Amino acid sequence: MTPAIEARKLSLRTPDAQWSVARRHVLGPIDLAIPEGAVVGLVGRNGAGKSTLIRCLLGLQTPDEGDARLLGEPSLALTDRVRERLGYAAQTPDLFPRLNGREHLEEIAAVYPDVNLPGAVSLAARLDLSLGKRADALSLGDQQKLAVVLALAHDPDLLLLDEPVASLDPISRRDFMRALFALRRKPTPRTVLVSSHLLSDLERVVSHVLFLRDGKVQLFIEWDEAMEHLRCVPAPRPDPTALHWSAEQGGRALVDVRNCARAAGEPSLSMEDLLEVLNT
Incomplete structure (x- = not known):
């Protein structure tokens, strides 16, 4: 289509x-x-x-x-x-x-x-x-x-x-x-x-x-999928599996729980949360 x-x-x-x-x-x-x-x-x-x-x-x-x-x-x-x-x-x-x-x-x-x-x-x-x-x-x-x-x-x-x-x-x-x-x-x-x-x-x-x-696309995703699968986890070093990594707050990574088992217990992210994570 x-x-x-x-x-x-x-x-x-x-x-x-x-x-x-x-x-x-x-x-x-x-x-x-x-x-x-x-x-x-x-x-x-x-x-x-x-x-x-x-x-x-x-x-x-x-x-x-x-x-x-x-x-x-x-x-x-x-x-x-x-x-x-x-x-x-x-x-x-x-x-x-x-x-x-x-x-x-x-x-x-x-x-x-x-x-x-x-x-x-x-x-x-x-x-x-x-x-x-x-x-x-x-x-x-x-x-x-x-x-x-x-x-x-x-x-x-x-x-x-x-x-x-x-x-x-x-x-x-x-x-x-x-x-x-x-x-x-x-x-x-x-x-x-x-x-x-x-x-x-x-x-x-x-x-x-x-x-x-x-001016660049950071993330384009179905919103239901983002709420279900995206999480923010502590990450003192860059993670090659992460969608985004930041050194802020001791290091943190935006990950997909399907690729990161330790993120399964983390809370879901609001759109405001995602914007903040992706801009640090």
Whole structure:
């Protein structure tokens, strides 16, 4: 089966600088294959490259090397047929300041033939979002809600979201996470890639988690598998069987209990635990 999202040797370097000796990788090289129907949490500290990766996957930023494909097509040469199957909400909502929410939906409906206007209005109500206000009169949180409603309105097969809940309160975040699966009228599940610093929210909905550090993939794994099999154990010296080793706290290693019997009694790790271990 063709992956919904695929990257092969995807790489981006810093722009040329007058006095630089060598350009530094800010992303990659990344090899990645996200299956259709997966809900993937993209996790990493500030500056890890999450937004850059999403932009490269969408073809909004051109990599220096390698390529990306969405729904089987090159990201830099997507046909209208595939573009109509995509939904995207950036970290900073890209809205028309003078248009209200309903007018934004009308603009979307003029572009996408399958827009579900009643469903979008219902979703906005569930998110406690007024569609009668101009975008420039909305709070940042409500602008993010509107961006997500617009991204979901045409029932996309593939949804990419960059820090969409950063400005929302806990109740709105809960409703938003449920909305990821809203307005779905097709029999196949929607594929979602969502970045967020609010890891406890991601834990409730993701099927996979992708950890990024310094522009490189540290770990891509099914979340259920991570909870069942990954453990952190003391390791004063590097362990060749470890997924990650750190000299911090006297040395510790991230291991798979299937390859490390002594880890069997260790507690399971939350997403926050894994992020902390992988960044030391």
